[in-house]
Amino acid sequence: MPPTARAGAYQLLFATAYHVGAQAAPFASDLVALATRTLRASSQEDAATRIAAAKLLTALLGGDAAVVEALAGSLPAVAAAVRDVACMDASAELRAVCETLARALGENA
């Protein structure tokens, strides 16, 4: 899948997860694992795709209570990935998104 299509696919996941609310809970763990892998893959993925993956994480972690509950076990791995990217990534926009997400995760830890 070309990079623009991958970024578009993440935007599609973001919009769907946002609008379906609690119905995303059964799929949340898989989505978070996918988005976290993409976030860390700085050499394989372009910045737009990784930013879209970060936004998907934001939608899931800030979403319905049922979704957040389904992600309880994934939080440490997500928090670690988000902190690493916020500190070291080359893309300023991606760092900004991850800094915001890291602060939110840190407040709720």
Next chain:
Amino acid sequence: MFDKLGAPSDVTRRNALEALSEALARGAGQAGKATMPSAPGPAAQELSPEYAALLAEKILPCLSDTSLPTRGAAAALLGRLSPSCVLPPLVRLLGARDARTRSAAAEALAAVLRHHVPPSRALAALLACITAPQEAEAADGSAGDTSMERAIGVLGKWAASHIAPEQWPPLIDELVRALTAAPSDPVLVRCAAALGPHMGASGGPCAHVLHCVHALLASQPEAPQASAPESDVFVRLQPLLLLRVLPLDAFTDELAEEVLYSAAEFGATTEAPHGGAPCIASILLARMCDANEPAEVRRVSAELAGRLRPDVAWPALLSRTLDAERATDFPRLRACLFAACAALAARGAAAIPGSVPPSRALLRALTGVLVFDGVADNAALTEEELMKTQMGCIDCLAMLCAAQLAAAPGAMARIEVLGGDSQGDAECVADVLSPLLDVATCARDAPPWHDAPVLPAVLPSLRACCANVVITASKHATSRAHAPLARRVLPVVAR
């Protein structure tokens, strides 16, 4: 007695109001009857204007009394006075800062409307009052617009429960008269909107409104005059705006069948009234596609066309959509798409007669626009026109997806022949979402209903459009569609 209205004791003040009420009743020859401030009072209408004004002046301050029973008695008494002398100050008091005063003023206004018969006269008086130029601020410094909104709220509550079925026709005639006299007044449209749910109730009132609307439409020229002044837009809009305030059920009112759907195109065998003028459905379908109509008229006509009965609206919209796409008439196509979206928004899957899946021909036409690359070859087209039309196609496809997802399980699974175009490929597509999702995620290059190969230069744009269809469908999806949407999209895209 007036002096007693300012007495320190609230019992004294209330007694004074009751005494005034009884005096009014006795003055009309109703001596011996118990004082019932809530009863209709013909006595009030016999008072001289000067005395009525004096009474109003003395009683209005009692609406701000600290005692609830006193405020209630004052409201009831004011309800028996002439509308012309009490309505203006009451409407102003609806904007008062003190909530108790506002509440008492609303009660008094409601009493005025209830007590003055026939209801059409009460309505005429209220409309004249609230459409008069408002002062920038009410008596105690609050906004005039707020008091007008509250007056319209009282109007709606009055219409909900105090008008008998036989009283509606003259009241509707009064509303139409006011609208015709001032078609550009937005306050009258808001008043009509407050009355709409009640005058659109099935049976007599609704049919009467539709006959009035048809008479207005039939009296207008079929096409707007090229040199018409700007104010003519409001004249052409006025019957459409009246139609728009009616509930959806109005468009299936059997008593108004002859003015709504009496055209051969819709299978009717009788002529419409007013000298066989086109029926409302024909007029709406014509106006929404007429390039000479002002944009606002086209837009409202398209919205209303979407509310027509599904067995009339959908086939008419489908045929016009296919014609417009074949002719590359994008403005007309956009009007049809807007109407189709309005139909789907109003009725969901039931917008398509029999709740069958959408036709292959329609989906092919919509996809054809998404892959269109002939702007350079067509002098009448611009990139902006194409983009706006593509957005209309995306919206329509998204609404079809959302409607399918929300439909009861199995309802959209039936495949039936609709009787489509000359190529005979009139199959229906039970699942619009999944093929579009496959295109968006690069699993395929074109949906199965699109027969021609997609040019490589257009493919990225098509994928983006398909992704936008799914995103828009998720926005429009009702809660009933959330579970199937999540199941269809999330694991597929993640894979």
